[in-house]
Amino acid sequence: MSPPVVDPDGFRALAEGFVATRGSANTRAAYRRDLRLLGASLGIAPDPAHAPPFGVEDDPSARRAAAQLAAIPEAWWQDWRDALEGRPSSRARRVAAVRAFCRWWSRAMDLPNPVQDLRPPAGSSRGQERLSREVVALSASQVRRMCDAAGALPGPTGVRAHALVEVLYGCGIRATEAAGLDIFALHLDDPEDPHVVVQGKGGRHRAVAVPAVARDALVRYLATARPELRARDVRPRPDQARHRDADAVFLGARGRRMGRSDVWREVQRVADAAGLVSEGVRVFPHALRHSCGTHLVQAGVDIRYVQAHLGHASPVTTEVYTHVTARHLRDDFDRAHPRARRA
Secondary structure (H helix, E strand, O other), rough: OOOOOOOHHHHHHHHHHHOOOOHHHHHHHHHHHHHHHEEEEEEEOOOOOOOOOEEEEHHHHHHHHHHHHOOOOOOHHHHHOOOOOOOOHHHHHHHHHHHHHHHHHHHHHHHOOOOOOOOOOOOOHHHHHHHHHHOOOOOOOHEEEEEHHHHHOHHHHHHHHHHHHHHHHHHHHHHHHHHEEEEEHHEOOOOOEEEEEEEEEOOOOEEEEHHHHHHHHHHHHHHHHHHHHHOOOOOOOOOHHOOOOOHEEOOOOOOOOOHHHHHHHHHHHHHOOOOOOOOOOOOOOHHHHHHHHHHHHHHHOHHHHHHHHOOOOOOHOOOHHHHHHHHHHHHHHHHHHHOOOOO
């Protein structure tokens, strides 16, 4: 089926107007990627110069594009959905993004929503995929090796690496949450209740308990390494109001706030120093988060506490760690039980 005719400039204006309504920078980037894929299916090339996101309702080209989208038959949308590539979760997310996009402009323009009845692609049941997806979790000894290796790294970046790994694992926070952590969000003075306040998905804030070892590593970093790293920022960025480097907990070698990719590279550096990379072990920031959840469940911690600690909106997401634990128990059973041993 040939792509419908949709005004390119109007479509881009609609897309940017919708993306501007999202609060999180990561959410905006994800929606922008998904809508670019829809635009490619409509034969619309991305424009590096984004259209102004405001006043879209009064933009004639945007109204024309919205009317053209509203007139696309349901069969085309179903064919577009069925032709999506990637993992079931990725395909389901793209459909959800397009549904949200069309719902937004249909309300703003008072036009019919052409994807109101469009269902997610087959085989993308969210609950079932959460339970069946692969969870990369390190063993307790592998995590210990990483923490020891990070503690042995020299200089202020070594002290930072140790604090970062201890916080990623001990608090179970995401790489984005670690990069976005600010000084005023740290509450470490009370040894009975040290915690940090992180901003998770959807802009939701939660208080996360900090284990004693992670607290000690973080306090040492703040007292010794961070001031030295911060002093290296001799040329502040022009967009300083957006990055707020002076407030950041984790700073890079030039004294500026670490980004998500910087956190990923730092974890890889520590894993390499620990010898895990040479052994073929997959290590990345989210693996430390998975390790935190898995080890808590294996230790018998109530799954509702694990859910709150990790900031999962649904307990179904946390239940994946119970399945990981059950798999480990089955492996131990097969190795230990005389009647279960395989020849």
